[in-house]
Amino acid sequence: MTETNARSAATNTAAGSTGKPPLPTLEEALAWEGMQIDGLGNKTLGRIAGIHVDAEDGNPRWALIRLGPLAGCTAIPFEHVAEGAGRLWSAYDRDWIREAPRFRPTESLTALQELELCAHWGIREEQGRAAEVAERDVDEITAVPAGD
Numbered sequence: 001m002t003e004t005n006a007r008s009a010a011t012n013t014a015a016g017s018t019g020k021p022p023l024p025t026l027e028e029a030l031a032w033e034g035m036q037i038d039g040l041g042n043k044t045l046g047r048i049a050g051i052h053v054d055a056e057d058g059n060p061r062w063a064l065i066r067l068g069p070l071a072g073c074t075a076i077p078f079e080h081v082a083e084g085a086g087r088l089w090s091a092y093d094r095d096w097i098r099e100a101p102r103f104r105p106t107e108s109l110t111a112l113q114e115l116e117l118c119a120h121w122g123i124r125e126e127q128g129r130a131a132e133v134a135e136r137d138v139d140e141i142t143a144v145p146a147g148d
Contacts, residue, residue, distance in 0.1 A: 021082075023060075023078070023079055024083065026053065026058070026146060028083075029060050029081075030051060030146060032048040032051070032063070033048050033049070033050055033051075034047055034048065035048050035088050036087065036088065037063075037065060037081065037087075037088040037089065037090055038087065038089050038090075039090055039091065039094055040091060040092065040093045040094075041093075041094075043093075043094045045065055045067075045090065045097045046066050046067045046097070047065070048063060048064065048065060048088065049065065049066040049073050050064045050105045050145055050146060051063060051145075051146040052064060052075060052108075052143040052144060052146065053143065053144060053145075053146050054132075054142070054143060055108070055141050055142050055143060055144050061077070061078055061129055062076065062078055062114075062143060063075065063076055065097065066105070067098060067102075071102075072104070073103060073104065074098075074100035074101060074102050074103070074117075076090055076092065076097070076121065077121055077123065077128075077129065080121070100117065101113065101116045101120060105145065107145075108141045108143065109141070109142060109144075110138060110139050110142060111133040111136040111138050111140050112139070114129060114130075114142050114143055115130060115134065115138075118130035118133075
């Protein structure tokens with residue numbers, strides 16, 4: 001590899017050029033509140049009720065979905081939500097969303113609650129958010145509503 005190619009590869013890696021689109025900023029995600037989110041088969045999953053951020057670094061971790069007036073809220077991994085053409089989309093089936101753990105949108109999440117969410121979404125304990133919270137005390141607050 002030439003020096004120029006090596007420098008270019010290092011720059012692309014440092015900039016996060018993984019072929020994936022960049023995640024929205026927290027400010028962009030906060031504008032999602034109240035927007036409808038659709039899933040597989042273009043079925044409505046619910047409406048965005050808020051964003052939960054890491055209690056330590058403030059980075060977005062969960063998008064809260066209000067399932068209906070009586071059904072409550074659940075959360076899906078923040079990086080599993082895509083925005084385009086004025087709408088939100090996530091590659092989940094409505095029934096799978098409705099089987100996820102529930103909580104209030106103003107409630108902070110403990111490590112145990114986040115691990116339960118991760119297990120539901122298939123995020124193994126040694127990967128992603130599950131790995132981040134797995135070694136914390138189960139009662140420790142690990143995610144809080146954005147803006148709190």
